[in-house]
Amino acid sequence: MSRVVQRPGSITRLRVLEAGSGLPTAIVARLLHDSGVTVLRTARTGPDPFTERYPALRSWSRDWTEVDVENGMDDVLASVDVLLVGAEDHPDAGPPARLELAELLSRHPRLIVLEIGGYVQGTNDPTPAVDLLVQARTGLVFEQFSDRPTQLAFAPSLYGAALLGTIGVWAALHARRRTGRGGRVRVSMQQGLALFWPHLWLSAERPDQAFDTVPPRDVKHLVLRCADGGYLQIVLGVPGAVARVHRVLGIPGPVDPADRGVPSLARGAENYFADRDLFGRYAARFPRDELVEAFAAAGVPVEPVLAPGEFFDDPQVRAAGLVTTAPDGREYPAGPVDLSVAGDPPVARPVPRRARCGESAPLAGLRIIDLGNWVAGPFASKLLADLGADVIKVEPPTGLSNLTGVRNTLTSNRGKRSIVVDMKTPEGREIVRRLAATADAVHHNFRPGVAERLGVDAASLRERRPGLVYLHTTAYGRTGPRVLRGGFDMVMQALCGHEVRAGGEGNEPLWYRAPFVDYCAGALGAIALLTALYERDATGAPVDAHTSLLGAAMFLRGELVREPDGSIAGAAVLSADRTGFHPTEALYRAMDGWLAVAAYGESMAAALSDALELTGLGPPSKWSEAAAHAIAAAIGRLTCDEALSLLGAAGVWATRCTGDAFAAMLADDAARRSGLVISAPDPRYGRVTGCFGPLIGFSGWTPAPDGFRSAPLSGEHTAALLAETGYSADERARLERAGIVRAAPGGRMLTDQIPAT
Template identity: 35%
Template sequence: MSESTLHGLRVVSLGSGIASAAAGLHLCEAGAEVILVEPPGNPARRQEALFAVLNRGKRSVTLDIDVPDGQQQLEQLLAAADVFIHEFTSKQAATLTLGDAQLAERFPGLIVSAITGWPKKHPLAEAMPRETLVLARLGLLDEQPGHREGPVFVRMPFANWLASWLCVVGVMARLIARDRDGQGGSAHTSLAQAALVPMTMHWSRAEKPTPAFAKGLDKHIPIPLHQCADGRWIHVHYSPDKSPWMADAMAELGEAEVARLNAQWPPSHVAPNFGANRAIIATRSAQEWVEHFWQHDVSAQIAAPFGDIYFDEQARLNGYVVEVEDATLGKTLQPGPAWKITPPARIGRSAPQPGADNGIGFETSPKQRLITDMARQGDPLPPLHGLKVLDLGAYLAGPFACMMLADLGAEVIKVEAPAGDAMRRLERIFSGTQRGKLGVALKLGDELSQPAVEALVRWADVVHHNMRLPAARKLQVDYDCLKLINPQLLYCHVSAYGPTGPRADWPGFDQLMQASCGWEVEQGGAGQPPMWLRFGVGDFFAGLSSLYVLLLGLYQRARTGEGQMVNASLLGATLLTMSEAVAREDGSVTPIAHLDATQTGLCDTHRLYCCSDGWVAVAALAPEEAQRFHALAGADPEVHFAAQTQTEALLSLSAHDVPAEAVLEAQLDPFLDNPDHAAAGLHTRYQHAEYGELQQIGAFWDFGDLPLSLDRPPPALGQHSREVLGGLGIGDIELDRLAAAGVVRL
């Protein structure tokens, strides 16, 4: 079998958070040798299941980097490495002589990715990287709907998981740039930038908004999670009205009763008969309904308990669940790689014992040694400058990945139907995944459009999309068709359930993956109905994992000259976030911390507290922090904080050195008005063809000496059709003929 994509690459990982550990896992599974540098008595090992998953396949070296001997050993490891991942702020890194400039001087070929709480140009750059505190300060806890009014604790550590993908995408982009420039450099990201990834859907502002853009999506729109006759809940995406059972039941109810039931709920953009659907679904069991909906092409999933997905056939067939013999936990089922490439991902053995590789000599990486003799020519360019991408996707996961490619400097052409992408009706969400692209409106699958399609495919290095493969084959844009036009093409597909198995071609959406992977049950809180995590995390996990595997494919192609098809999926990317628990040989699932019934937190030291005039978030995660918190708040912390203002509470928490933040609310406009956020690159602005000045979420990476490309707004429908197709040799007369036939919109 061929060597793994990153075979020969060495990574040093120094950090205990989910983000840095998961980033190391992603690179390890692509073939890199990952050395985990951990302190003696590493506290991360207390979370046995999470540690087992995130560190399988790695090597372990225990070092105390606060003493000279440990610093010297770390220096030797870095001299032998290609990539260094850490969690130090700029000041902390400089104190340890691990600052960007310091490392660049000693190791010019080294790629360094720091995952911090906030970007280094932000006033909070030195703040503690605790996800709950970052979400509180950004105002995102107020963006999540709950069973009560006010901010809600978010159970899934989604910012950490998104940061892990941002990290490895940045690392891969830097590796590709290193091949071009002959030197390493930084590829930093932060929990704040990761947390803002899903806010691309919601937080934007236009000088001349249309009514649809101005409306956005209110967090109180009812989500179609319905309780069934057996007490279980089912999540249905889009209207189930045409399925036979639903249609018959609605006809039996009659128009007046359907209208009465619907009137009990706010309007839903995904289910026009929400109230009637809810009443009818309550008459049968969850299993009956989900099987019926599946038979009639209605997207639906049961809101399952955390861990049930480990025993799902589709997950197992696609390798999203793997068997690992762990030295501590025994035979386990764990989340597997969320992506597919040739050569395939490598499933690592048990997480290492502490210091298992102490004393082993690591020779200098041959790649690192080769790079140091090269030098960049000319002005610095974005990491992926020169890459040509054809975006055939719709909805979120596919277009978002291609927007990230544009941010990284690629030239991206978005192709959508002359009537427009289905998401254009949700204008703010659509715009949030489209910046940086040239827009072409072209009817795929039409005989008249075939010459234009072939010209686009010959132009492209990469084709990326997330349509179902039967649709791709019908439109003649599947890999088998396109590789005949461009044999070196890298073709990246994002599916819902994975490329093989009985659900390979099924429709699927983020909400359904949250349901099947147990996150809706967990977000609901103890004893409460399940609750969707509004941030659409599955789409963004899938989009970023597809971007990672695409960059792996490009890295591989640069060495072999061969194109291929690579894959990612909503199910695989969401299932990976379940790494807090594994399934044991006896079928049991290891325990996790559960959200309380009031959706305020996991325990008294990690939760939200309501003060007399607002909320505070406490994240006293270390034992000594928890001890100080209890000394301050006493036996009844809720009563303690209720008697204080938010300002008073924060002052007392700070005085006792307890990590805490104000929970900011209603932050869309304050966030976009904040000059500190602007200076740190967290939001950006440009001129849009229809909206005038458009302000959106900004940069997700800091590459130091390499720029990003954040200056092109989302395209209006067909805005660049003539420019792009004309540039590929299709003349004005032919374009006008195609436009008259409805094949092109100019």
């Protein structure tokens, strides 16, 4: 769980009322509660259908206080800071409470209202707010395979909306501290999808080969089956990676010792990441656990591919404190953000930076120093830059890593300013210290110990900025047997059950072609920074924050529970055809396209079977493969329009599957008006357009469409930042001649430097 040494007047005095439905608002409430916020929850009348869908909800809410707002909503709202409304639809949950939010905010001007919907504001489509339907309506279901749709198994719209909503709440709290006013924060499940998919939903006016190199549909990662039937996941990219793999597997023949295993479209989707067939033949000779140890000893990133819930017993998970045990003996993933006050407030308390006159962005006035690389670190501060923070990207002379692709670099660094500094030199470290002395927070994703060796650890930087907030994103946490290993999205998907869940019943595990764990870790880092800054601003005390890839991967299975008898609740995997988890909630092929059906609850499931004139299926809770085949056969005899008309008349929730998600969003006026789709000038690629802009809406703030900046050129702002930090023109010239700093040479410098995480 998150741990903050609390001080009077800080986070513990905040109160939130959870009045939403389903998983997204519950996750927001949980993340706020983990940070010390007091959570009230509107009393539910009758059974809550979401507690069965998400087993951990009962455990999450055990410390929340239920309040009856039937006759006293205004009294309750007068006592809280944040109201959470909206989120998932369910026919058995009853109609949501009708709240006139504008009128409500006029009576409670300091109140912050987070409203989570299914789709961006201005969308007229009445499709219910259900994860599968959102995936289908937006076209996400066609993003993994070229010839068929699949349901993405980790509920991206629900978790994405919750992460964005939590960021929005903290940003609004920061803005309220500056202005004295609350307001309305809006996010949608549609925007939640974009949080995990920005690098693929991107286009450029002048693309090159590097820009167009992304994992293709039908891609298979290096998931290898072993002699005992178990699977493991390896990742290339470290120096000499291919030679190391050949040595561990005993593959004969010459190999280039410098080959790091760079992905190549020329090898096709099956072998995009390496010669998967060759590796697979030799891996099949060894037991999984033996091979995992051998790869780890050789420095090849590796993890076993575990079923959902198996991670509870993993030694690293336990050592990192990532399991919570409830009083009733149930276990579930612990909170992914760790906060701790790092000392007493300084005598000379740092004054928070203030926005300049006319700056209305929620985070205007905040300055963040980003020392990170790849996605998990930099994406955290990119999300804050979206909301007005001044983010300074400190890059090494060797450049940012491009091993995961140029697009990941663009989407993780948009809106920042860049300075190139050699931190391995004393003068380079001095530059970083002087920059940090002007900042509110510093963050990075170096491996443990690297920041200390470079002299940019929290203690060193606080010598000049005592109240500095410091975020460290690690791979595996800060303690445990694997703490010093390099971490990658792929091995975390494997270890935490995502690949088995996605692969489907009886199939080999499947890696999704977006590094969604990396992007989740970045979003959690943004939440950690905003939470820590709120505490710092209240007390003046420095705050340390920590997140990890492992914690993020477990967080995305946060609704899962291990019962006291050892059974796992919420551990279902997709069907063998990967179309859904249950016949009542799945993708079905019509004569001229695909539909998504979400027949929630017993009565809607019965309406589905009646509408399709199916008999003998039994109670919906017992439906299995035979029922799915019967439904598929009935829908397969209809066109999409015929099926949707029939199901709509019966009150069954369904929608057509959009074929091209990105094209659909580019053509969607509401998506552009909401900022889901933006366009920014880029010195290398012309205009870059995609779903990588601000994904959160705030009342009173609308970003100017022409104000978006692309990711900076490496060193684009070196001269300006040195001048701001007090270096004279002569000093700047000398530092550049000595190679300690570098200004932009007119093009990006993207290399294959290996990241910390």
